[in-house]
Each structure stands twice: as structure tokens, then as C-alpha cells.
Amino acid sequence: xxxxxQTPRHLVMGMTNKKSLKCEQHLGHNxxxxxxxxxxxxxxxxxxxxxxERVENNSVPSRFSPExxxxxxxxxxxxxxxxxxxxxxxxxxxQEVFSGNTIYFGEGSWLTVV
Amino acid sequence: xxxxxxxxxxxxxxxxEDVTLDCVYETRDTTYYLFWYKQPPSGELVFLIRRNSFxxxxxxxxxxxxxxxxxxxxxxxTITASQVVDSAVYFCALSDSPDTGFQKLVFGTGTRLLVSx
Numbered sequence: 001x002x003x004x005x006q007t008p009r010h011l012v013m014g015m016t017n018k019k020s021l022k023c024e025q026h027l028g029h030n031x032x033x034x035x036x037x038x039x040x041x042x043x044x045x046x047x048x049x050x051x052x053e054r055v056e057n058n059s060v061p062s063r064f065s066p067e068x069x070x071x072x073x074x075x076x077x078x079x080x081x082x083x084x085x086x087x088x089x090x091x092x093x094x095q096e097v098f099s100g101n102t103i104y105f106g107e108g109s110w111l112t113v114v
Numbered sequence: 115x116x117x118x119x120x121x122x123x124x125x126x127x128x129x130x131e132d133v134t135l136d137c138v139y140e141t142r143d144t145t146y147y148l149f150w151y152k153q154p155p156s157g158e159l160v161f162l163i164r165r166n167s168f169x170x171x172x173x174x175x176x177x178x179x180x181x182x183x184x185x186x187x188x189x190x191x192t193i194t195a196s197q198v199v200d201s202a203v204y205f206c207a208l209s210d211s212p213d214t215g216f217q218k219l220v221f222g223t224g225t226r227l228l229v230s231x
Contacts, residue, residue, distance in 0.1 A: 098217060
């Protein structure tokens, strides 16, 4: 059993749809992250949460809307996405947000926008 | 600025061969952390090792070993007697001490390792 679980694992959505990605961590960590992995780009940090408070929005378009209701759960709400948003979205967590804390990743959600 | 370079895009070996994955990093900080992750086809990034900048001792874990050399800003990863299950994309990453107070893990572009029987 992985410490960070993501659902759904695969999602296909139209450009006018609204969907959400869900992440849950079972490690008792205080920090959670969303990363994006595209085919031709390095892993990109999207959002960082520390104790349910967003501490980073890495210039992410507003069509991506994160939500962190508690330190164990993280959502990424998606609406009016573009085909270029198709990617693997990885959720992660660490004990704290500070440098040196090991970040543990989930299995990712494969998103295809048609 | 932080930067991680993995010059090897893809490496193919035959089972039982030894293979070394290269990682070169750039940072202006004296305190920083280096990581290696493995990404099998399923997509999950599996944590392998964390090393801080003050500990240059090489580490061995089973068939895996890591060579950290500050003089050349390198943190190379060697798999001894490779196995088919080692086939994956391997990422090197760097975390230093940003002014923002929270870490930004900067990844290299990854090296795809193919181990054939």
C-alpha cells in the first residue's frame, strides 16, 4: 500500500467538462503538493500546501483550482481545460515544506483532454 | 539558479550488466539536498535516496550505490548486476534553501533505463 493515493488513475475529459482529482496521504505529513509531468517537459511544481494553507501557486492558470480541506486530503479541480493540459498529475507529501524534507509521490492521475 | 542535468536520455543494457546514471547539479547554496527517484511505467515516483551537501560519504543499498562528489557537482547512481525489474525512468533532483522558505524540488529530465533479458 502506497502512502499517497490518487484517484482516478485515468481520466478523459472534454474541454467544457468539470472534473476533480483527489489525493490522500496516510503518512501524517503536514505538506502536500501537486506536480505536473508532461511528455516533453521536466516535472513542474504547481501548488504547495502547508497545514492546509496554500504557500505556492507556481503561475498556474486559473482553470486549475486546488483545494486542501485538511492536511491529509488534496484536490485539484479542473475546468475548461485545453488539450495541452493532458499530462500526468502527481500528488505528493512531505513531513514539512522546508528544504531537505523527502517528498513522497503518489501513482499519479493520467489526464487526457479531448 | 538551481539546475539538474541528466545528459543520458536513454540507456540500454543486458541483464547482469552494471550501469551508471549520471547527474550533474548547479546551485549557489552551501546547504542543499540531492535525491534520486525511480518511475516505473505505472507512473509513481519511488523515492530511492536523499543526500545532504555535508555528507559526501558514498552509500550502498543492495545493488544500488551512489557516488556524491562536490568537487564535480555530481551525484551519480550505479546499479550493479542489473535486472529487468530495474527498467524505469530515473530522476535526479535538487532541493536547496530558497528565499520563499519552502522547498522547490528541481528535477532533471530523467534517464530511461532499459534492461533486456
